[in-house]
Amino acid sequence: MSINSYGWDEYFEHEWKQICAERMFRGRIVADYGQMLRVASEEGDILVSRSVRKADKDMQIAVGDWVALEYVAENQLPCIRSVFNRKTKFSRAAAGIEVKEQVVAANADTVFLIQSLNRDFNMKRLERYMIAAWESGALPVVVLTKADCCDDVADKVAIVYNTVPGVDVYAISSITGEGIEGIRKYLAPGKTVTLLGSSGVGKSTLINTLAGKELFKTQEIREDDSRGRHTTTHRELLLLPGGGLIMDTPGMRALSLWEADTGMEIMFGDVEELVELCRFHDCKHENEPGCAVREALSTGKLEMGRWERWLKLQKELAHIEAKKEGKLRLQEKQWGKQIAKLQKQLGKHKG
Numbered sequence: 001m002s003i004n005s006y007g008w009d010e011y012f013e014h015e016w017k018q019i020c021a022e023r024m025f026r027g028r029i030v031a032d033y034g035q036m037l038r039v040a041s042e043e044g045d046i047l048v049s050r051s052v053r054k055a056d057k058d059m060q061i062a063v064g065d066w067v068a069l070e071y072v073a074e075n076q077l078p079c080i081r082s083v084f085n086r087k088t089k090f091s092r093a094a095a096g097i098e099v100k101e102q103v104v105a106a107n108a109d110t111v112f113l114i115q116s117l118n119r120d121f122n123m124k125r126l127e128r129y130m131i132a133a134w135e136s137g138a139l140p141v142v143v144l145t146k147a148d149c150c151d152d153v154a155d156k157v158a159i160v161y162n163t164v165p166g167v168d169v170y171a172i173s174s175i176t177g178e179g180i181e182g183i184r185k186y187l188a189p190g191k192t193v194t195l196l197g198s199s200g201v202g203k204s205t206l207i208n209t210l211a212g213k214e215l216f217k218t219q220e221i222r223e224d225d226s227r228g229r230h231t232t233t234h235r236e237l238l239l240l241p242g243g244g245l246i247m248d249t250p251g252m253r254a255l256s257l258w259e260a261d262t263g264m265e266i267m268f269g270d271v272e273e274l275v276e277l278c279r280f281h282d283c284k285h286e287n288e289p290g291c292a293v294r295e296a297l298s299t300g301k302l303e304m305g306r307w308e309r310w311l312k313l314q315k316e317l318a319h320i321e322a323k324k325e326g327k328l329r330l331q332e333k334q335w336g337k338q339i340a341k342l343q344k345q346l347g348k349h350k351g
């Protein structure tokens with residue numbers, strides 16, 4: 001199998017030259033089954049265990065990653081020796097109490113942010129996905145599914161254009177085929193597209209439509225609350241007949257931001273600029289004199305809803321940053337204790 005068809009290019013060739021070692025071979029992670037991963041490799045399709053040998057121990061591996069593999073023992077699965085630096089990564093804060101990044105997709109060129117035109121249409125959510133998408137380094141594209149179930153497609157598309165100016169927006173239907181040809185251009189040979197969105201919006205159906213066959217399982221959304229059923233349970237990267245690569249992902253319940261500096265700057269740069277213009281650098285934007293935010297709100301230059309969303313996101317990001325810092329301090333404290341213990345032992349030896 002040629003790895004070129006999986007998107008291998010000069011960028012990774014350069015990476016490979018740095019680590020290139022005899023007996024190692026290359027592959028791309030194409031499916032994540034938890035402890036096991038499937039890899040499309042130079043030696044064919046193989047299963048490997050998630051754990052990484054030697055270097056990069058803490059590195060999280062995600063579907064889309066390029067890895068260097070090696071057979072270390074006879075009759076055993078090969079193991080991952082190294083994970084190549086990524087071109088892009090789409091992350092979120094992992095669910096649960098631990099402060100942890102979850103890499104959802106690696107090395108995507110484009111991310112399709114998917115919402116359905118009937119029940120799932122939500123601009124606040126789109127804004128959040130857009131922040132994470134810009135942060136990822138991949139190009140975000142908005143794909144609105146189930147156009148066949150919607151009477152005001154043009155109005156909804158206009159709302160999206162308004163929310164995310166300058167971003168490509170497509171209204172499609174996997175039932176009638178409307179709009180499908182338009183999105184194929186992102187799936188040029190060797191290019192990777194990741195599909196992201198809530199459960200039931202039609203991600204797997206779209207892949208089946210693009211592939212022209214039933215490759216992935218799909219399921220009706222629930223009657224009672226019109227939510228999806230979380231039909232897709234693992235991430236998988238598929239090579240389409242046209243040469244493009246497309247990644248299916250399980251529907252996301254919530255997208256908690258992990259890192260957002262670039263994403264916030266792109267989505268809310270105007271608000272950040274205003275905040276800088278306030279007379280007092282610690283302005284609370286309540287009723288201080290010379291508050292540029294209040295001024296902009298009163299003239300309508302800044303919309304109240306947008307300001308409130310920015311404030312909320314800001315608070316959320318400050319909270320995650322504080323949690324990250326807390327974790328770091330805890331690690332440092334543990335380190336400190338270990339060092340103190342060692343020094344004590346050394347002292348004893350000397351004495």
Ligand SMILES: Nc1nc2c(ncn2[C@@H]2O[C@H](COP(=O)(O)OP(=O)(O)OP(=O)(O)O)[C@@H](O)[C@H]2O)c(=O)[nH]1
Pocket residue numbers: 145146147148149172173174175176198199200201202203204205206217218219220221228229230231232233249250251252
């Ligand atoms: N009318 C209509 N129904 C669609 C369209 N696309 C998908 N559906 C239906 O929506 C339901 C959910 O589709 P899936 O493809 O399973 O949704 P998903 O986003 O993969 O959901 P998860 O795997 O749970 O994240 C299925 O019953 C599909 O037939 C469309 O364009 N029009």
Ligand SMILES: [Mg+2]
Pocket residue numbers: 203204205217218231232248249250251
């Ligand atoms: Mg699915």
Ligand SMILES: [Zn+2]
Pocket residue numbers: 275278279283284285286288290291292293294
């Ligand atoms: Zn102010």
